[in-house]
Amino acid sequence: MMLSPLAHHKRLERVELEPGLTAFCCPETGGHWIPAENYWRWRSTLPATTVAEASPAAEAVPVSEFDAAVKLCPESGTVMMRYRVGHGQSFRVERSHTGGIWLDGGEWEALCGGHLQNSMHLIFTAPWQKVVRQQELDAVHLAQLRERLGVELLEKIQVLRRELAEHPQRSAALAFLNAQA
Structure with missing residues (x-):
């Protein structure tokens, strides 16, 4: 029993x-x-x-x-x-x-x-729990960015990030974004 x-x-x-x-x-x-x-x-x-x-x-x-x-x-x-x-x-x-x-x-x-x-x-494995911890950290980071940048700008940046992920001129685009205006 x-x-x-x-x-x-x-x-x-x-x-x-x-x-x-x-x-x-x-x-x-x-x-x-x-x-x-x-x-x-x-x-x-x-x-x-x-x-x-x-x-x-x-x-x-x-x-x-x-x-x-x-x-x-x-x-x-x-x-x-x-x-x-x-x-x-x-x-x-x-x-x-x-x-x-x-x-x-x-x-x-x-x-x-x-x-x-x-x-x-x-x-119950270490690799699974490591991924869970990373997911939690990513969620906190995203929430902080949303608070600092606002929803609209964050969404635009996320779209750009996806577009640049496989773009052949990714480095040039990132250098342009990082350049001082």
Whole structure:
């Protein structure tokens, strides 16, 4: 018997998230516990694919009220580590030292909507987390530029940046822009 990491008095109920992927759902919070062996067994049945980037049209799930809560592994009772998903999603998922994964209510659907469910194991890797941190820094930088330059000028600069990216005379154009008037 496994108890929910959130509603500690509630027993997790067996569910099938996808054909062949057995998980356990908290009847009170809608969260899902995916034991590591279940994830890897399911994953091994999938065709070999490259890792998909989050779909730009994917609808981001609102951050759960439980996102900041300390969660205990239903299998071992130890504190789980949090990892940012990034790639268009603002929530974090928890992973136990057993390899099991906890998703708050709605997060599985958000991963599926962003085509990230098949590569969930990569979220816990250093390269994935490095990209997430860079995305966050880029977003902060863009917000600062928007505040300093204004929306209209920033949009013009972004268009010019895209045009110059592959232009054969990129260096000349940048030198002209940097020249003192």
